[in-house]
Structures are given as C-alpha cells and as structure tokens.
Amino acid sequence: MSNAAALPLLQPDAAPCCPPLAERPLTAEEAERTAKMFKALGDPVRLRLFSAVASHEGGEACVCDISDVGVSQPTVSHHLKKLKEAGLLSSERRGTWVYYRVEPAVLAAMGQLLTKAAAA
Secondary structure (H helix, E strand, C coil): CCCCCCCCCCCCCCCCCCCCCCCCCCCHHHHHHHHHHHHHHCCHHHHHHHHHHHHCHHHEEEHHHHCCCCCCHHHHHHHHHHHHHCCCEEEEEECCEEEEEECHHHHHHHHHHHHHHHHC
C-alpha cells in the first residue's frame, strides 16, 4: 500500500493581459503589461524562439531542440529568459535540459486582443 498522496495541480498564474483594443482604452497597468509582452516579441531571435516552442510537437520544446537560431547558446539563454520574464514562456528543468512551453492563457489573450482589434 502506498502512502503517496495526490497533489493538486496548480493553475499557471496567467491572467489575460488586457481587453481587446477596440473594447476600451487600456489602463496604464494593462498597457505596461501588454507592452512588455510585445517588446519581448519585437526581437527577431526571440520571435523565432517563441515560434519554435509554440510550433513544437506537444507544445513544449527542449532547449537543445530550439537553439539553432544563428546566435550563441548564452545568447539563446538570454532571449529565453526575457520571454519568461514577459510571461510568454514557462520552463521546467528535467535532468540537464530545460524544457520550455508557451503559456496558453497568455497566448489566447494576446490573440484575442489583436483579433478583436482587427475586426473592429
């Protein structure tokens, strides 16, 4: 008989960044949060890394599978850190490798932000 207890799953702290642009003007806090995300994606290397993670099978990628973006490994690590700080990626260390995944709630909120604005 096992003494192991099931632990509750934690939901990622990923609140939508802001309302659709056409719905109402953003507050200063919403604009700050949203700008941080878009600024992180404004760099071509970061955008390639984000795309590599988002399009990877299973929605997550080992850093060893996505580091071929034309820059050194320390630079890849720097850019991945910036994407994490912006709330766009989360990571998990498994042995010697780090696996990254896109935060689905944030991605959906960003998509809604732009989709509604384009439809307006």
